[in-house]
Amino acid sequence: MNEPSDFELLASESMHEISSQARLYRHRETGAEVLSLENDDENKVFSVAFRTAPIDSTGAAHILEHAVLAGSEKYPVKEPFIELVKGSLASFVNAFTFEDKTVYPVASQNLQDFYNLIDVYLDAVFHPLLQRSTFEREGWHYTLEGAGGQLGIKGVVFNEMKGQISNPDYVLYKDTIATLFPDTPYAYQSGGHPEAIPDLTFEAFKHFYQVNYHPTNARFYFYGNDPPEERFELLRPYLAGIKQGPVSPQVELQASFPAPISVTRPFPAASEKLEDQKYALSISWLLPVNDDPLMALSGSILTHILMGTPASPLRKALIESGLGEDVFGSGTDDDLSSFHQLYFNAGLKGIEGTNVEAVASLILDTLQNLAKTGFDSGTVRASLNTIEFQLRENNFGRLPRGLALFIRALNTWAYGGDPFDPLRFSTPLKTIREKFDTEPRFFENMLEKQILKNSHRVTLHMKPDPAFQEKLEEGERLRLEQVSKALSEEERAEVIENTRAIQRLQEIPDQPEDLAKLPMLTLDDLEKQARNLPIEIVELDDGQIWTHPLPTNGIVYADLGFDMHTLPAHLLPYLSVFGRALLDMGTKQRDYVELSQRIGSQTGGIEPVNFISGQRTTDASQSWFFLRGKAMSDKTEALFDLSREVLLEPRFDQPERFRQIVLEEKAGLESDLLPSGHLLVNGRIRSELDEAGRVEELIGGLESLFFLRRLVQRIDDDWPSVVNDLETIHHLLVSRPSSLFNLTFTESDWPAIERASRSLRAELPQSAAERQPWQLDFKPGNQGLSIPAQVNYVGKGTRLSQLTDAHHGPMNVASLLLNTTWLWERVRLQGGAYGAWCMFDPLSQYVGFVSYRDPQILETLQAFDASAEYLRTLKLDPLELTKGIIGVIGRLDSYLLPDAKGFTSMSRRLTGLTDEIRQEWRDQVLSLKNSDLQALGDLFSELAKSGVVVVLGSQAALEGAIAERGEDWMNISPVL
Numbered sequence: 001m002n003e004p005s006d007f008e009l010l011a012s013e014s015m016h017e018i019s020s021q022a023r024l025y026r027h028r029e030t031g032a033e034v035l036s037l038e039n040d041d042e043n044k045v046f047s048v049a050f051r052t053a054p055i056d057s058t059g060a061a062h063i064l065e066h067a068v069l070a071g072s073e074k075y076p077v078k079e080p081f082i083e084l085v086k087g088s089l090a091s092f093v094n095a096f097t098f099e100d101k102t103v104y105p106v107a108s109q110n111l112q113d114f115y116n117l118i119d120v121y122l123d124a125v126f127h128p129l130l131q132r133s134t135f136e137r138e139g140w141h142y143t144l145e146g147a148g149g150q151l152g153i154k155g156v157v158f159n160e161m162k163g164q165i166s167n168p169d170y171v172l173y174k175d176t177i178a179t180l181f182p183d184t185p186y187a188y189q190s191g192g193h194p195e196a197i198p199d200l201t202f203e204a205f206k207h208f209y210q211v212n213y214h215p216t217n218a219r220f221y222f223y224g225n226d227p228p229e230e231r232f233e234l235l236r237p238y239l240a241g242i243k244q245g246p247v248s249p250q251v252e253l254q255a256s257f258p259a260p261i262s263v264t265r266p267f268p269a270a271s272e273k274l275e276d277q278k279y280a281l282s283i284s285w286l287l288p289v290n291d292d293p294l295m296a297l298s299g300s301i302l303t304h305i306l307m308g309t310p311a312s313p314l315r316k317a318l319i320e321s322g323l324g325e326d327v328f329g330s331g332t333d334d335d336l337s338s339f340h341q342l343y344f345n346a347g348l349k350g351i352e353g354t355n356v357e358a359v360a361s362l363i364l365d366t367l368q369n370l371a372k373t374g375f376d377s378g379t380v381r382a383s384l385n386t387i388e389f390q391l392r393e394n395n396f397g398r399l400p401r402g403l404a405l406f407i408r409a410l411n412t413w414a415y416g417g418d419p420f421d422p423l424r425f426s427t428p429l430k431t432i433r434e435k436f437d438t439e440p441r442f443f444e445n446m447l448e449k450q451i452l453k454n455s456h457r458v459t460l461h462m463k464p465d466p467a468f469q470e471k472l473e474e475g476e477r478l479r480l481e482q483v484s485k486a487l488s489e490e491e492r493a494e495v496i497e498n499t500r501a502i503q504r505l506q507e508i509p510d511q512p513e514d515l516a517k518l519p520m521l522t523l524d525d526l527e528k529q530a531r532n533l534p535i536e537i538v539e540l541d542d543g544q545i546w547t548h549p550l551p552t553n554g555i556v557y558a559d560l561g562f563d564m565h566t567l568p569a570h571l572l573p574y575l576s577v578f579g580r581a582l583l584d585m586g587t588k589q590r591d592y593v594e595l596s597q598r599i600g601s602q603t604g605g606i607e608p609v610n611f612i613s614g615q616r617t618t619d620a621s622q623s624w625f626f627l628r629g630k631a632m633s634d635k636t637e638a639l640f641d642l643s644r645e646v647l648l649e650p651r652f653d654q655p656e657r658f659r660q661i662v663l664e665e666k667a668g669l670e671s672d673l674l675p676s677g678h679l680l681v682n683g684r685i686r687s688e689l690d691e692a693g694r695v696e697e698l699i700g701g702l703e704s705l706f707f708l709r710r711l712v713q714r715i716d717d718d719w720p721s722v723v724n725d726l727e728t729i730h731h732l733l734v735s736r737p738s739s740l741f742n743l744t745f746t747e748s749d750w751p752a753i754e755r756a757s758r759s760l761r762a763e764l765p766q767s768a769a770e771r772q773p774w775q776l777d778f779k780p781g782n783q784g785l786s787i788p789a790q791v792n793y794v795g796k797g798t799r800l801s802q803l804t805d806a807h808h809g810p811m812n813v814a815s816l817l818l819n820t821t822w823l824w825e826r827v828r829l830q831g832g833a834y835g836a837w838c839m840f841d842p843l844s845q846y847v848g849f850v851s852y853r854d855p856q857i858l859e860t861l862q863a864f865d866a867s868a869e870y871l872r873t874l875k876l877d878p879l880e881l882t883k884g885i886i887g888v889i890g891r892l893d894s895y896l897l898p899d900a901k902g903f904t905s906m907s908r909r910l911t912g913l914t915d916e917i918r919q920e921w922r923d924q925v926l927s928l929k930n931s932d933l934q935a936l937g938d939l940f941s942e943l944a945k946s947g948v949v950v951v952l953g954s955q956a957a958l959e960g961a962i963a964e965r966g967e968d969w970m971n972i973s974p975v976l
Contacts (some may be wrong), residue, residue, distance in 0.1 A: 004232045006239075007034065012417075017426050018394065018405060020223075024419060027235075030215040031244045035419050036231060037223040037402070043091055043895045044224030045402030046118045047105035048125055051414055052097070052212050052884045053185035060208040062097040063139035063157050068209075069095060069104075070134045072120075075129040075518050077510040079824070080120050086820040087520050087883025089113040089890035090401050099177070099190050099339060100251050101414050103407070107400045109895055111226055112261065115234065116519035122238045125213060133505050137829060138457015139205065139591060140197050141502065142483070144495040146589040151484040151495070152859050153198060154855070159791060160834040162194045163853030166469060168791040171267040172328060172349070174463050177459045179263045180284045180343055181254045194790075195475055203664035218745050219413055221911035223402030231821075243382050250415065251340045254286060258439055260457035268788050269464030274598050278899070280462035281359045282347025285454045289927055290342050293421045294428040299450075300341055301432065302443050302924045304383040305375055306367075307346055310584045311596030313379065317366040318348050319660045323359050325350025326667035340415050344451060347460075350667055360459055370447045379593075380443060382600025384433060389604040389632075391425045393555060395583065395897055469788050469954070506829045510649065515879060523882060528926065530918045533896075533905035538754070542736065542766075545757055548902035549747035555604065555755055556631045557899040560643055560760075561611070561740035564623040565734045566769035569776055571725055573707040575625060575699045578729055579608020580661045581652060582627070588649040592657070595646075602638040603631040606646065610699050614692040614844030616912035621692035624910070625733060630899065633749040640756035644763055647734050652726040655719045659712065666708040673975065677793035677952045678850040682839055684785070684950045685797040687778050690844045694776040702785070702975065703778075737759060737768035744902025782949040784972040785960035792953030794860045797839070797848020797942045805917075809941065810932040811923025813884045814871060815840040815847075816891070817933070821834070822870045823849070826863040831856050840869070842921070843911055847943055857951055857961040865944035872937025876930055892918075 003009050007025040008522060010033075015022050020039040027034070052061040069081035077083060084093055084106075092107035104125055106117040140155035164170045178187045189196075215238070222231045269277050290296055306314040307327070317325050329345040348359050396404040405423060413419035435442045465471075487495065538545040564572065583599075583606060586592035606629040615621045627647060631639040652658070673680065675975070683701040687694030697703045715722055741761060745753050778971050815838040827836035833854035842845050849864040876884070908914070924932075949970065951958060958972050 001229050004229075004238070007232060007684045008398060011420065013420060014965050015420070015423055017391070022420060022423065023823065027215070027239055027353065029244065029294060030239050030242050032215045032218045032220060032239060033221040033413075034222070034231070034235070034757065035406070035786050037405065038224070038228050039225065041224045041402060042105055042109045043400050043402065044111070044114045044226045045092070045105060045107045045221070045400050045406065046114065046121070046223075047103055047221045047403065047406050048121065049101055049103045049219045049221070049410055049414065050125075050212050050217050051100060051156050051250070052102045052190070052208075053100040053249055054188040055184070055185065056199075057189040057193040057196040058204070059139070059157055059161065059189070059197050060200055060205055062191045063135065063200070064209055065095045065097045065102050065593065066138040066157060067130055067134050068124050068128040068213075070138065071129040071131070071950040072123040073129065074123040075120055075514070076129060076440050076520065077514050078506075079189070080124060080518060082820050082824055083515070083518055083883070084117060084120060085887065086816065087886045088117060089893065090117055090404060091895040092889070093117060097190055101410065105403050105406065107403060107895075109893070110521070110525070113521055116521070118234050118255055119519055122234070123411070124641055124668040126215065126238050128204060130209060133502055133820070135202050136498075137502055139200060139297070141498065142495050143499045144492065145499065146496065149490065153480065154832040155197070156828060156832060157192055157833060158194060159832045159855050160295065161189075162480070162790040162855075163674060163834065164191065165194055165472065165611070166268060166791065168267045168280070168349075169328075169671050171265075172282070175457075175462065176282055176284055176329075176345060176460055179261075179265075179460055180286055181339075181341075183252075184254050185251055186339065189491075191929075194472065198713055200635070211246070212248045214248075215239055215242055217248040218247040219410065221406045221409070223405065231437045252351045253289065254341060256286065259455055260459065261964070262459040262461065264461040264463055266465035266468055267462045268468040270465045275467070277353070277464040278325070278349065279351040279356050279464060280328055280349035281346065281351060281356050282345050282460050283360060283814045284329075284343055284345035284458045284460065285451050286456040287342035287344060287450055287454075288683070289340060291415070291417050291421075293424060294431055296342065296411075297425060297428045297878045298432055298446060299344070300444075301387050302384050302446055303344065304387055305379055305443060306370075308383060308386065309596045311379070311593040313370055314346055314363070314366055316593070317362060318346070318359070319664070320360055320656075321359070322656070322660075323351055323362065324348030337345070350463075350663070359809050365403065367452055371444050371452055372446050373442065378601065380436060380880055382597040384436070385602075385828070386600045386605070388429055391429075393553075393604060393630075395899065400895070401897075417677060453873045460890060469790055470627050472708055472790065483950040487679050503830055506825055512877065512879070519881065521886055523885065523926065526886065526926065527841070527893070530915060530922045531893050532915045533901050533908070535905045535909060538867075540758070540761070543761070545627065545738070545741045545743065545754075546906055547750070548742075548744040548905055549750065550744055550901055552605050552744060552746050552898040554746055554749070555630055555898075556633050556636050556639065556644065556749060557744040557902055558639060558757070559626050559628050559671055559742040560647070560902060561624040561626045563740070564625055564733070565771045565774075566735070566738050567729060569773050569774045571729050572695060573698045573704055574725060574729055575610055576704045576708065577658075577661055577665050578726065579610075579625065579627070580665065581658060581726060582608065582646050582650050584661055585654055585657050586651050587645050588651060589645055590667070599642055602635050602642065605630060606642065609702065610697045611907065612692050612699065613907065613911050614690055614841060614846075614912070616843060618690060621690070621695055622910045623695050633746065633752065634747070636752045636756050640760045644760050648763060650730060652723050655715055655723070658722070658726075659715045662711050662715065664706055664707065669705040669708070670976065672950070673787055674789060678795070678828075678837070681793045681795035681950045681952050682797065682848055682850050684783065685795050685848055685948045686844075686846055688780075688948050689797070689799040689846060691774065691776060692847070693843055694778055697778070698776070705975075713859055716795075732769040735769060736764035736766050739764055742902060742906040744898055780971065782970040783951070784962070784970045785950065785952045785975045786955040786958055786972055787952060787976045789954050791853040791855060792851065792857055792951055792957055793852060793884040794854050794857055794953075795848060795850040795950045796861060796864050796943070796947040797846060798947040799845050800847055800939050800942055801845075801957045802939055802942065803845045805920070806924070807936065807945070809921045810928060810936055811842065811847070812888045812891075812921070813925060813928055814936050815836070816887050817874075817884050818867055820865055823863065826866075827854070827860050832861055833860065836860070836863075843913070846897050847940070848947070857953065857957060858964060861949065867939050868944050870939035872934055872942055873932065874933050878931070881930065882930065885925055885928055889922070892922060892925075
């Protein structure tokens with residue numbers, strides 16, 4: 001390509017590690033830098049990032065992230081962001097506030113859509129409207145409903161952070177960072193603390209924007225198969241005529257502590273009973289600046305050696321000590337949220353108060369012993385292979401590959417370093433392997449120098465405080481009381497009017513001419529044919545192997561499945577830990593440490609996955625246990641040999657090891673209550689409605705949590721019955737007749753894969769367990785589930801009896817429109833919740849609503865119920881109808897990496913979702929009319945009348961809702 005004259009080429013390199021031509025440019029006038037990665041990935045990514053180190057905990061950076069995407073000069077509508085979500089083929093559209101930077105990424109497989117997204121995002125960050133009303137809605141504002149009302153505080157970010165601060169894991173993480181970096185911006189909360197957010201003024205908010213969002217401080221990024229010369233054309237309108245501005249503040253380095261320190265902090269406790277309160281402890285070390293690729297990669301490998309797997313020596317020592325329920329910390333900060341300086345930390349949570357000091361001693365003693373006696377060479381080689389596999393596969397699930405690479409590059413680029421360094425891993429990895437071969441104590445020396453002899457060490461004691469939430473609420477109440485007393489009559493009238501004005505602004509629709517300014521595709525730009533995924537069935541004498549020949553870059557993905565219907569219903573809850581027991585308790589050939597080493601050194605990993613889904617034409621579920629493994633094709637035989645060993649030679653004779661697994665899984669579910677409360681609520685509702693919902697609840701929902709709590713006690717009181725259950729599951733589940741092999745691979749690798757898969761199938765037991773009848777009735781009715789939190793997760797759902805195939809296409813569009821219009825406006829913008837969604841499952845006919853970090857309950861349920869009338873009277877203009885169609889097509893054509901394509905193709909076949917049916921639903925979407933959406937109003941009326949309500953929230957909030965609705969409306973039970 002011809003190099004642009006207004007951009008100076010700083011570096012160019014062909015990077016085989018990421019199959020890209022990398023070029024780094026600097027804009028001559030502004031100094032803005034551009035990282036351009038050219039490759040053949042159709043999932044194109046653009047992002048712009050700014051350094052936004054906080055100067056306090058008022059959350060200016062976080063509120064700005066919301067506000068800049070709420071109207072700009074070129075696109076003066078209330079919510080350009082949500083308009084994009086509604087009517088784009090985007091495979092990713094979002095924004096992130098990190099500890100010291102803010103990132104605005106978009107991705108799409110469609111070139112014109114990609115350009116549209118970039119234009120809207122560039123205008124948003126460089127020409128936002130930043131109106132006071134937007135700041136107040138997204139950040140915070142005082143509310144007063146009338147002269148006799150009570151003063152309150154509302155704001156999307158304010159309520160989001162109230163939810164965050166209710167999460168013990170979040171508090172533990174934030175206090176770790178604050179104590180480790182006390183003299184830097186990392187001591188503040190970039191997301192904002194609820195106590196400090198109301199201190200942020202509109203003027204300070206705008207000043208923060210002006211300081212940090214100048215093009216001089218921008219880091220632009222392009223990735224994918226779009227024409228590279230066009231990238232500069234997209235940037236020029238936003239950079240032309242602008243001179244270099246002031247550079248935003250750089251994060252100063254934290255000076256090393258002269259001696260280790262110990263700090264005690266409170267965190268939310270679930271129980272007021274002393275005997276039920278659990279402590280947490282972590283020890284953290286500050287490491288050097290993240291500017292040396294060799295040191296950074298060595299640190300990642302050392303972290304994995306110490307903490308990366310259940311068999312890692314430090315993690316193993318912590319878990320096997322029995323001093324706590326689950327580890328906290330994963331070693332160094334990971335690739336996707338790095339700091340200017342690296343750190344290492346490790347700890348435990350769920351500790352009895354008398355054991356806290358023993359945990360601190362255990363961590364230090366274990367590290368000292370490891371430095372002295374050395375690491376097992378098998379552990380080191382397994383970690384080296386695992387890290388290399390992860391880097392080469394570059395698979396972050398739903399996160400686009402290009403975005404993951406950008407965030408990795410920012411680990412150095414954001415601080416003035418070379419963005420290529422984190423992407424070039426081959427040379428440092430080769431150097432590390434050579435050093436390990438020639439210097440057997442390479443990692444031990446690193447451990448001793450960077451950690452054990454490092455005086456910058458913080459021991460953080462987290463003390464459970466049952467009054468943690470009450471103190472926050474009392475602080476808010478006192479603040480409001482003081483402010484209210486100080487208000488004059490005129491000022492009270494102003495607050496009342498402002499409250500009404502903000503609500504009125506949300507109710508005023510955007511002008512059609514402003515909405516028309518947003519770039520969008522047309523229906524002619526959409527693919528009329530559904531995207532189908534390859535599947536080829538290999539017929540065997542006694543079964544089938546399902547295959548998916550795809551370009552996998554030489555990786556084989558093996559999904560080895562077994563039908564759960566061979567198990568009696570009372571054993572299903574064990575499936576939450578059974579898979580871990582197979583992998584983390586060892587086999588008859590080797591203990592779990594040696595097994596972990598062999599898996600790490602020979603494969604890219606093996607993990608258990610439970611697949612549960614409704615299916616067409618029947619109420620029965622598709623419920624499968626999978627062992628999912630992956631490896632480079634030259635390791636195919638090793639992958640299948642290890643899978644055979646795990647499946648056919650497990651050991652269940654270690655009660656203490658199994659108890660540790662159960663405690664970890666229990667702690668994980670408890671940790672998910674606040675970050676994933678809406679999903680748990682939705683699962684709880686579905687558990688009343690169909691078999692798939694009930695199985696999911698038993699294996700991964702709140703019922704699973706209750707089962708695991710009981711199981712811990714059973715292990716102590718009646719281990720023989722527990723081990724008998726595990727052996728029964730293994731005997732009934734793992735058999736050839738109930739198996740399903742699903743393989744995804746590069747076509748040329750099939751001969752070796754076929755041999756290995758046929759060989760493994762032949763060794764599976766031939767005995768066929770009968771399909772078990774499941775009696776899974778679970779109908780407790782409306783439920784209030786109490787947790788110590790300042791926000792709620794509100795859900796309501798049902799199985800629509802009148803839903804037919806003709807409704808499926810319109811239902812997809814209706815759920816998207818409800819998410820981006822009615823629920824967005826009523827529950828988020830007016831109600832103050834962080835989010836609310838309509839959930840639709842065409843396989844089970846389930847429709848439900850959930851809200852996330854919601855300050856309200858009854859008002860949200862009213863909004864859910866009113867959606868029926870909203871749909872019944874909906875009259876979208878052609879532009880809005882087209883947006884809804886485009887948005888749904890984008891979701892139907894979501895981007896998938898090869899492993900996900902193979903698994904998705906399999907799941908469609910299992911559930912009866914044929915290509916013909918998917919095409920029929922797509923045709924319904926493409927031909928959608930207003931009348932199709934209006935006809936759904938009656939269906940949603942069924943949901944309003946008979947839907948099951950589940951609310952996860954504070955005891956006080958639940959009791960308040962019951963007091964208003966009536967005592968027989970809902971039963972309350974504690975979760976924590």
